[in-house]
Amino acid sequence: xxPFNYNGGVCVAMKGKNCVAIASDHRLGAGRLTVSTxxxxxxxxxxxxxxxxxxxxxxxxxxxxxxxxxxxLYELRENRKIRPHTFKAMVESMLYERRFGPYYVAxxxxxxxxxxxxxxVTAMDVLGAGEVNEPFAVAxxxxxxxxxxxxxxxxxxxAPEDLFETLSQVILNAVDFDCLGGAGATIHVIEKDKVTxxxxxxxxx
Amino acid sequence: xxxxSPYDDNGGTVAAIAGQxxxxxxxxxxxxxxxxxxxxxxxxxxxxxKMTVFACSGFHxxxxxxxxxxxxRMKLFIHEHGExxxxxxxxxxxLPTLYGRRFFPFYVRPIVAGxxxxxxxxxASYDPxxxxxxxxxxxxxxxxxxxxxxxxxxxxxxxxxxxxxxxxPPGLTLDKAVKLLKDAFLAAAERDVxxxxxxxxxxxxxxxxxxxxxxxxxx
Numbered sequence: 001x002x003p004f005n006y007n008g009g010v011c012v013a014m015k016g017k018n019c020v021a022i023a024s025d026h027r028l029g030a031g032r033l034t035v036s037t038x039x040x041x042x043x044x045x046x047x048x049x050x051x052x053x054x055x056x057x058x059x060x061x062x063x064x065x066x067x068x069x070x071x072x073l074y075e076l077r078e079n080r081k082i083r084p085h086t087f088k089a090m091v092e093s094m095l096y097e098r099r100f101g102p103y104y105v106a107x108x109x110x111x112x113x114x115x116x117x118x119x120x121v122t123a124m125d126v127l128g129a130g131e132v133n134e135p136f137a138v139a140x141x142x143x144x145x146x147x148x149x150x151x152x153x154x155x156x157x158x159a160p161e162d163l164f165e166t167l168s169q170v171i172l173n174a175v176d177f178d179c180l181g182g183a184g185a186t187i188h189v190i191e192k193d194k195v196t197x198x199x200x201x202x203x204x205x
Numbered sequence: 206x207x208x209x210s211p212y213d214d215n216g217g218t219v220a221a222i223a224g225q226x227x228x229x230x231x232x233x234x235x236x237x238x239x240x241x242x243x244x245x246x247x248x249x250x251x252x253x254x255k256m257t258v259f260a261c262s263g264f265h266x267x268x269x270x271x272x273x274x275x276x277x278r279m280k281l282f283i284h285e286h287g288e289x290x291x292x293x294x295x296x297x298x299x300l301p302t303l304y305g306r307r308f309f310p311f312y313v314r315p316i317v318a319g320x321x322x323x324x325x326x327x328x329a330s331y332d333p334x335x336x337x338x339x340x341x342x343x344x345x346x347x348x349x350x351x352x353x354x355x356x357x358x359x360x361x362x363x364x365x366x367x368x369x370x371x372x373x374p375p376g377l378t379l380d381k382a383v384k385l386l387k388d389a390f391l392a393a394a395e396r397d398v399x400x401x402x403x404x405x406x407x408x409x410x411x412x413x414x415x416x417x418x419x420x421x422x423x424x
Contacts, residue, residue: 148351149358151392173354 008180010140011052216399228326262346292319303335348393
């Protein structure tokens, strides 16, 4: 079985005006069997820095632990918070270390730069190849649906509330067409000095 | 000769919306094979009669052959009955035409769209062996996965506050439908390499047919 489709799940992130948002669904599966409907795939890496890791869940959890370890070491050594683009480079090199036996996870990173408050969003594949100059990033089992919806619904300079609504519609409508994702969603809206986390309901089939 | 395949996929996206007093059909105009663009302007919409149009993505040679078959059958109908086939009759004709090739199918994703005798919009879509589906809106082809959820959201009003299709047909006006399909094709062209160049929209009402064309990405 394809390791990317075994547990299922999606992540999506979007830039707004002085804010970013990142969302994931809640399903954890084992093939066609749903094991849990309370399993978000977005993890906190700092006060304004989140990473979403859809893919093979066992690898997601390993990767998130390894990353947290590296972030902690970095922040102790540097005595400052890690910046999103530095974190991106860290994830990139960590994934590429496993070039010939990769972790089966895609990554979506969203955060605000602690120094400039610039919104930052990126997505990368299993080997750490990614794109930084996009206003939104998607990954997971409903990738195409997410991409089409982002392309059609996103607009520049969304305020935090509008960004939340747009991202909600994107993830909701995408997982409606994905039998491996869904079962609810969690959305984090990251602003300067504030993160709002909301849970939304989706179809449960 | 050993690796000859009788099929190719020439890509492209087609879509249609059936309204109360109109039908709107849209397609892109790119024809490609693998990473080669064969043509930048070959729209995938073909008029079949005054009331009915046909739109089709898939293997272009099969599309052309299928249309020839349909035209022959529609002409025979005129000679037998002394009138053009209705849109509903053309929709019914699709099944035997496609299923007749059950074991060497036409590699096509057709849509038949038109007006019934009262001027109401009708849309039918088919798989390569003729299984029909009748919805108020439909999208098929290479951009399908990108745009399908968007149409469900905007036209089907899925996941809006009430979950009731507030602006779906009959509430959806032709102007709004044109805007939605234009946006849908802009989004598809942005991310699907097999969709692009131009989008052609054909709006059919009892008053007549209007064709619109807009530029899409050309890369």
